[in-house]
Amino acid sequence: MIVYVxxxxxxxxxxxxxxxxxxLIKIVISLMIMEYAINLFFALIGYREGGAAPIHTEELGDxxxxxxxxxxxxLVLTAIVIGLGTTALLVSFAVRIxxxxxxxxxxxxxxxxx
Amino acid sequence: xxxSLILLLVLMILxxxxxxxxxxxxxxxxxxxxxxxxxxxxxxxxxxxxxAIVQIIVETLTLVILIAAVxxxxxxxxxxxxxxxxxxxxxxxxxxxxxxxxxxxxALQYLPEFGSAESLRMAKVYIDQGLALTGASNLVxxxxxxxxxxxxxxxxxxxxxxxxxxxxxxxxVGRKQS
Numbered sequence: 001m002i003v004y005v006x007x008x009x010x011x012x013x014x015x016x017x018x019x020x021x022x023x024l025i026k027i028v029i030s031l032m033i034m035e036y037a038i039n040l041f042f043a044l045i046g047y048r049e050g051g052a053a054p055i056h057t058e059e060l061g062d063x064x065x066x067x068x069x070x071x072x073x074x075l076v077l078t079a080i081v082i083g084l085g086t087t088a089l090l091v092s093f094a095v096r097i098x099x100x101x102x103x104x105x106x107x108x109x110x111x112x113x114x
Numbered sequence: 115x116x117x118s119l120i121l122l123l124v125l126m127i128l129x130x131x132x133x134x135x136x137x138x139x140x141x142x143x144x145x146x147x148x149x150x151x152x153x154x155x156x157x158x159x160x161x162x163x164x165x166a167i168v169q170i171i172v173e174t175l176t177l178v179i180l181i182a183a184v185x186x187x188x189x190x191x192x193x194x195x196x197x198x199x200x201x202x203x204x205x206x207x208x209x210x211x212x213x214x215x216x217x218x219x220x221a222l223q224y225l226p227e228f229g230s231a232e233s234l235r236m237a238k239v240y241i242d243q244g245l246a247l248t249g250a251s252n253l254v255x256x257x258x259x260x261x262x263x264x265x266x267x268x269x270x271x272x273x274x275x276x277x278x279x280x281x282x283x284x285x286x287v288g289r290k291q292s
Contacts, residue, residue: 003116003228006123008218010149012211013130019207020200023191025139025184029146032176033130036153039169040126043160046237049229053161054253056245067253068161070244071237074257076165078269084172085276091183092280098187104139105192107199 003044011037024094024104028087035083039076046072119159126152140189143180147173164254 014037017030046069054070094104101109129148136142150173157166240257250256258266 001222001225001228003119003123004222004225006120006127008215008222010123010127010130012214013127013134015214016207016211017134019210020203021134022203023139025180026134026142026191028180029133029142032146033133033149036126036149039165040123040153040156043157043162043165044228045225046162047160047229051161053163054241055163056251056253067241069237070240070253070257073162073165073254074262075265076162077168077254077258078265080165080168080172082269082272084175085273087176088179089276089279089283091179092283095183095187096283103192104188 004041007037007041007044010040022106024097024106025091027106028090028094031090032083032087035079039079039083042072042076042079045069115159119156122152122156122159126156137191138189139184139191140181142191143177143184146180147177150176162254164252 011034014030014032014034017033018027021027021030048068050066051068052066054067054073097109098104101111103109126149129145129152133142133145133149136145150169154166154169154173157163157169237257240253240261244253244256244261245251248256248260250260
């Protein structure tokens, strides 16, 4: 149970960062920390004691009972790749905002300029 | 096994704290790399080699993107000053964390014990019949490409949309000179 608690603690650090930090890059970093925590939590739920990676091999034969859960792994695989796309989009927004306002500070990004 | 998992998780939490609290954005991003690569090792420990391979590639790419963005702009984090707004933010953050923590404590009671086979009931069919139904020896590939193929199509759509968005945001051709 303690590994679940530690994963949730990692998620909470990311949540704290999103609410409290005022630098755009720091906010992106917090989002990524939350994403890592979720992926980790899924992989932890799919694990079983003494399980093998879910790949059929010659020496394993028909002994399928020993596999870890492949379903959370497949979901996390999709989530990791999507995470790269969203992070790249967020960073490009941040860079564009910096070009316009010369700062990453969200308090100073208030003026509407066309 | 459990000890190494806990050690890696503590390393990830320390990396997260350093990444958020450092004054230099570049060192914050490097600390983010600690979390990502520790996560790769955890995936290997948890018997998920596919996830480890994808995570190590994605982590490297993310670090390259973030470092390029920071080197192109600025490294200094000048937004950290304590004022009344900061205190309000602190209180808001604390409330958010406490609310989430209460929900998590409630939810943790319903989770099966770590490492038990109880959580496997979802994927029982995939494990039992995956090889016979799809012919793929790697069950993770069988799930993403066959049982849940539409998820992968959606993933490709999201990736395409994000690439279109990045090109639209960062293009220099056709932008008004100011």
